[in-house]
Structures are given as structure tokens and as C-alpha cells.
Amino acid sequence: MRTSAFHLATLREVPADAEIASHQLMLRCGMIRKLTAGIYSWTPLGLKVLKRVERVVREEMDAAGCLEMLMPSIQPAELWHETDRWDNFGPLLLKMTDRAGREYAFGPTHEEVITDFARAELRSYKQLPVCFYQIQTKFRDEIRPRFGVMRAREFLMKDGYSFHVDEASLDDFYQVMYRTYSRIFERLELQFKAVIADSGNIGGATSHEFHVLADSGEDQIAHVPGGTFAANVELAEAVATGERPAPTEQMRKVDTPDAKTIEQLVDQFDLPIEKTVKTLVVHAAEDQPTALVALLVRGDHELNAVKAEKLPQVATPLTMAGETEIRAAIGAGPGSLGPVDLPIPMVVDRALAAMSDFGAGANIEDKHFFGINWDRDVALPEIADLRNVVAGDPAPDDSGALELIRGIEVGHIFQLGTKYSEAMNAVVMDEDGRGVNPWMGCYGIGVSRIVAAAIEQNHDQRGIVWPEPLAPFTIAILPLNHHKSHRVREQADELYARLTGAGIDVLLDDRPLRPGVMFADAELVGIPHVLVIGDKGLDNGIVEYRRRGGEDGEVRLDQLEQFALGLAGKA
RNA sequence: CGGGGUGUAGCGCAGCCUGGUAGCGCAACUGCUUUGGGAGCAGUAGGUCGCAGGUUCGAAUCCUGCCACCCCGACCA
Numbered sequence: 001m002r003t004s005a006f007h008l009a010t011l012r013e014v015p016a017d018a019e020i021a022s023h024q025l026m027l028r029c030g031m032i033r034k035l036t037a038g039i040y041s042w043t044p045l046g047l048k049v050l051k052r053v054e055r056v057v058r059e060e061m062d063a064a065g066c067l068e069m070l071m072p073s074i075q076p077a078e079l080w081h082e083t084d085r086w087d088n089f090g091p092l093l094l095k096m097t098d099r100a101g102r103e104y105a106f107g108p109t110h111e112e113v114i115t116d117f118a119r120a121e122l123r124s125y126k127q128l129p130v131c132f133y134q135i136q137t138k139f140r141d142e143i144r145p146r147f148g149v150m151r152a153r154e155f156l157m158k159d160g161y162s163f164h165v166d167e168a169s170l171d172d173f174y175q176v177m178y179r180t181y182s183r184i185f186e187r188l189e190l191q192f193k194a195v196i197a198d199s200g201n202i203g204g205a206t207s208h209e210f211h212v213l214a215d216s217g218e219d220q221i222a223h224v225p226g227g228t229f230a231a232n233v234e235l236a237e238a239v240a241t242g243e244r245p246a247p248t249e250q251m252r253k254v255d256t257p258d259a260k261t262i263e264q265l266v267d268q269f270d271l272p273i274e275k276t277v278k279t280l281v282v283h284a285a286e287d288q289p290t291a292l293v294a295l296l297v298r299g300d301h302e303l304n305a306v307k308a309e310k311l312p313q314v315a316t317p318l319t320m321a322g323e324t325e326i327r328a329a330i331g332a333g334p335g336s337l338g339p340v341d342l343p344i345p346m347v348v349d350r351a352l353a354a355m356s357d358f359g360a361g362a363n364i365e366d367k368h369f370f371g372i373n374w375d376r377d378v379a380l381p382e383i384a385d386l387r388n389v390v391a392g393d394p395a396p397d398d399s400g401a402l403e404l405i406r407g408i409e410v411g412h413i414f415q416l417g418t419k420y421s422e423a424m425n426a427v428v429m430d431e432d433g434r435g436v437n438p439w440m441g442c443y444g445i446g447v448s449r450i451v452a453a454a455i456e457q458n459h460d461q462r463g464i465v466w467p468e469p470l471a472p473f474t475i476a477i478l479p480l481n482h483h484k485s486h487r488v489r490e491q492a493d494e495l496y497a498r499l500t501g502a503g504i505d506v507l508l509d510d511r512p513l514r515p516g517v518m519f520a521d522a523e524l525v526g527i528p529h530v531l532v533i534g535d536k537g538l539d540n541g542i543v544e545y546r547r548r549g550g551e552d553g554e555v556r557l558d559q560l561e562q563f564a565l566g567l568a569g570k571a
Numbered sequence: 572c573g574g575g576g577u578g579u580a581g582c583g584c585a586g587c588c589u590g591g592u593a594g595c596g597c598a599a600c601u602g603c604u605u606u607g608g609g610a611g612c613a614g615u616a617g618g619u620c621g622c623a624g625g626u627u628c629g630a631a632u633c634c635u636g637c638c639a640c641c642c643c644g645a646c647c648a
Contacts, residue, residue, distance in 0.1 A: 279648075295646085
């Protein structure tokens with residue numbers, strides 16, 4: 001491609017509403033343009049990268065025996081009613097109505113559609129196992145879209161769905177997909193980690209997420225460095241630690257008028273934060289005797305919403321009680337709550353259950369109890385794993401101390417089981433002639449998000465540093481003074497023709513610009529290999545070579561073509 | 572959904588408080604010069620100041636309503 005014939009639309013200034021590196025760089029080098037909140041156009045440059053990701057994904061899915069198809073993005077409401085997700089999927093589901101008043105959703109995922117397809121197409125165990133996939137635009141009406149295509153509302157996703165006669169077959173295929181995903185991210189040359197994950201509202205039991213590691217990632221991963229354990233913190237179990245020490249203090253009531261937060265309490269009194277308690281009041285599940293339930297964790301710990309929602313006492317989704325509700329039920333406001341004389345049911349975290357001589361609100365305005373001890377001062381209530389793990393916690397498989405890192409979720413695989421085939425009455429005949437609901441697996445990859453994640457992981461001050469498999473162009477030829485110097489132009493044109501002829505994606509910058517502009521653009525766009533052809537070099541029979549993010553060098557003119565072919569693996 | 576903020580040329584912004592019909596930088600276009608790190612000079616073009624009402628002789632500016640976008644929060648009591 002010649003730059004003069006391409007739409008290279010780079011920006012020198014950083015657009016005001018881009019926060020993170022990938023978003024800024026994608027806008028600056030002109031890969032995407034925003035249409036409206038969370039919805040982007042992919043420019044010719046951006047699309048080239050997107051296609052690169054697609055190609056690797058497609059090749060590996062095909063190699064694993066999966067069958068590509070394409071399903072509609074507009075889906076009838078009836079299908080979603082069959083699985084009750086029309087009402088339960090939540091506000092992310094974009095709903096619409098046609099002129100006849102029929103309701104539809106713009107597909108955020110395709111379990112219903114594929115299961116509908118399967119119940120019509122799949123009749124016999126002889127057709128199984130089978131996995132269908134597609135690469136398609138999805139829409140999720142995110143509460144707060146941000147970070148460009150990282151958390152967009154409209155995005156490109158690869159979603160695959162497999163069908164099996166029994167659980168063993170699903171299990172086997174799940175492993176195949178796990179390996180396929182690993183291979184995809186290896187081929188894309190991204191640093192990634194597969195972690196145990198929560199299956200969220202897609203449902204199912206076993207589930208792994210694939211994360212591209214980056215400090216800007218929205219997810220936290222708990223893992224043992226060099227070890228086997230890795231899990232999303234949403235799911236990582238905080239194991240119980242140690243025996244509870246014997247009481248040494250008497251419980252006493254203290255006036256704490258200015259201590260409404262744990263921080264203030266610790267500041268104003270001689271109390272380590274590990275001896276404080278955080279009392280969170282949430283809505284109880286409908287079948288509970290009380291409207292509210294208290295969840296208690298140590299003062300320096302965080303409540304884990306995913307774990308809390310799994311408690312039978314707690315309403316889903318997790319809803320914090322308002323101050324008015326709390327005062328009505330307890331008689332004291334947030335900031336003065338604690339386990340002693342608490343009039344509503346409570347569940348305490350394992351770490352809190354192992355505490356002695358601790359301080360907590362007295363459930364009386366502006367009062368705390370210090371020196372509280374379980375059993376002696378208050379009965380120890382139900383214990384559960386309620387908190388997020390913190391760095392240094394032992395791994396639940398006892399393989400070492402946990403470290404917390406950040407990741408960007410780019411892939412997620414699930415064992416769905418028969419949730420959808422049962423709900424939608426998909427049935428195949430097994431070997432014994434009995435009708436069974438096929439076991440299903442579901443496998444997603446955020447294709448557009450991968451582009452942003454790759455940039456988060458691979459950029460510097462000057463721009464993107466693409467892993468080669470993702471680069472929009474493999475080689476850039478920068479002829480200096482191209483429009484004036486005949487020999488520069490001849491060299492550049494000839495090299496361009498040869499490389500293009502060899503099937504290499506080359507960008508020849510034939511704009512009549514100063515060198516600085518061409519260098520800056522090539523670096524911003526992140527082209528891995530740059531060949532600079534100038535009169536000065538030609539005088540000495542050489543061309544300059546620059547590796548993006550690497551060392552610069554020189555190439556002799558008589559070796560130029562071979563060298564360039566070698567760069568692209570075409571020698 | 573709650574709180575905050577911003578809408579003025581393609582992008583980044585000033586002007587608004589104190590009303591008098593719009594300006595700067597980048598980008599774009601033309602010409603000349605320049606040519607190894609985002610050039611210089613001269614010139615050109617581009618805006619119903621988010622939309623709708625209102626106040627006023629007069630509104631980008633003041634008032635009301637609406638819309639859009641951005642940030643923070645939505646467990647950390």
C-alpha cells in the first residue's frame with residue numbers, strides 16, 4: 001500500500017476523552033473513530049489489525065474441528081423467554097420492537113439461538129460431538145462504556161458452542177478448547193494467563209478466563225508466581241488462617257462520635273485495622289425471615305460480591321441497604337454497626353471468625369465496643385468465605401502465597417451442562433435409543449478487545465509496538481525526499497514492487513513530507529520493520545533498518561531484497 | 572441509576588462572570604522556500620457557538636427545559 005493511496009489519518013494531539021494508552025493510540029493513529037458512546041467505526045488501518053486477530057482465531061478454531069457459521073444478531077424475545085433470560089439477563093440486553101409490536105433483542109451472546117438451531121438440526125448422538133462458532137458483532141448495553149473498544153457496547157466477538165452426548169465428552173472437548181485458546185494467544189504473541197473464573201449470567205459450572213496481563217486491566221487475578229494456581233479474585237477462595245487466640249481484654253463501650261469509618265476509628269483510637277470489623281448490610285433473599293442481612297468482614301478486607309451473592313440468605317443481585325433502611329431495622333446508622341446485639345441475621349467471614357479482642361460498632365449511635373470476643377460477648381454466627389483474597393494469602397490448593405496482578409479478559413470458556421438444552425427442550429437420541437439433552441460448552445473470545453489489550457501490553461512513548469502477527473503492515477519503506485530524488489524513488493519503488501509481489505504487507509510512504517513526519521507516523525502506527533532509503537545512505541551503498549522497539553542497523557543495497565524478505569519470513 | 576463536569580471550525584481549547592454578532596494552536600487548501608526527527612513565510616477556506624423556548628433594542632454570553640458526551644460512584648459504612 002502506498003500512503004498516498006491509503007487513508008492514514010494520524011493525530012498529533014491526544015483526543016480529550018481517551019484515558020488509557022490503547023484508546024489514545026488507537027484514536028491517534030486513526031484505527032477507530034467514535035460514532036457515539038461505546039460504538040466505534042474501524043478505519044481501514046484498524047480493520048487490518050482486527051482481521052489479523054480474526055484470522056488466527058479462525059485458523060485455530062478450524063484446526064480444532066469447529067465449524068464456522070453465522071447467526072442473526074437480531075433475536076426474537078420468545079427464544080429468550082424460554083430460558084427466562086429475557087427478564088433475568090439484566091439491563092445489558094438491548095431490546096427493541098418492530099412495527100407489529102414484536103419484541104427482539106440485539107444479541108449479546110447466542111446460547112438461545114444456537115440451542116434453537118441445535119434442537120432442529122441435531123437428532124442423533126452420531127452427529128456429536130460438534131462445535132459451531134461464529135465471528136460476529138455483539139451488543140451489550142454496558143452501564144458505563146469506557147476505554148474505547150476495551151469496554152465498548154458494540155464489539156466483535158468469536159463465540160462457539162459445542163454439543164455432546166455426555167459430560168465426559170464435554171470435558172474432553174473443554175480441554176481441547178483450553179489448549180486451542182492457549183495456542184491462539186501464543187500465536188498472537190501476547191502475555192496471558194488462564195484463570196479459574198466465575199461463570200456469571202451465562203451459567204454453568206467449570207469455567208476459565210484468559211487474561212492478557214496489563215496494569216491497566218479491569219480484572220484482578222490471584223496467582224502463585226511460578227505455581228499452578230491462578231483464579232480471578234472474584235472466585236479465589238480465601239482459606240481460613242490459624243486458630244482464634246484466647247481473649248485477653250474485657251469488652252467495653254466507648255464513645256466514638258467522630259469515627260464513622262474504619263479509617264477514622266483506627267486514626268482516633270489505639271486500634272490496629274486488623275482488630276476492626278466492617279459491617280455491611282444487604283438485602284436478604286425473598287424467602288428469608290428478615291428483609292436485611294449483615295455481612296461482616298475484617299476492617300482491612302473487602303467484601304467479595306460474587307461470593308456474597310452465592311449465600312442463600314442474600315438477594316441476587318447483591319444490593320446494599322440504604323441508610324434509612326438500616327436505621328429502621330437496627331436503630332443506628334452505618335458507622336456504628338457491629339455484631340454485638342445486632343437485631344438482624346449475620347454471616348461472618350472466616351478471617352473475622354478467627355479474631356479476638358476486636359472493636360466494632362455497638363449498634364448505638366456514636367458508640368463502639370472494644371475488646372469484643374466471640375462466644376463470650378456474642379455468639380459466633382454462620383461463617384463463610386466472604387472476602388477478596390489479598391496478596392500474601394495462602395493459595396487454596398496450598399501451593400504457595402498469592403500475588404495479585406491485573407489482567408484484561410479476552411477469552412472465556414464455560415461448561416454449560418444441560419442448562420440450555422433442558423430449558424429449550426433440545427433432545428438427541430443416544431446409543432440406547434433414549435432421548436437425552438445434549439451437554440453444552442460455550443467459548444468466547446473478544447476479538448476487538450484483543451486489539452486494545454495487545455496495545456496496552458505493547459506500546460512506548462512514541463506509539464504502538466505491535467507483535468508482528470498483529471501489525472497492520474509488516475514493513476514500512478520510508479524514502480526520504482522521494483519526490484525530488486530519482487534514485488531514492490527508483491530504489492523504493494523497486495523494493496516495494498518486489499516485496500508486495502512476495503505477498504508482504506508493505507506500506508510505502510510516498511508523501512512529499514519531511515522525514516520527521518514519516519518517522520513519527522511509522523512509529524505511532526507501530527510497524528515492526530522500517531527501511532529508510534535516503535540519498536546519504538545510497539551514496540554509501542546502504543539502506544537504514546529500524547526494528548520497532550529494537551535495535552537499528554544498516555543493510556547493504558545488494559542484500560536489501562533478501563534481507564527484507566527475511567524480515568517477513570519469506571526468504 | 573446517583574453525583575460532578577463539558578458541549579464554540581476536523582482535533583485541542585479561549586471567549587461566557589461583566590450581553591454589542593467569534594478567536595487561538597494543530598490539521599486542511601494555494602504559492603514560495605526548506606528537506607534525516609512532527610519546518611518557515613505569505614495567503615485561503617471552514618462555525619445556524621448541542622437543540623428548543625424565554626428575557627433584551629441586541630444572546631455563544633443571562634434564565635428555563637431538553638439532548639448528547641465525559642469523569643467519579645454504584646460493597647469499603
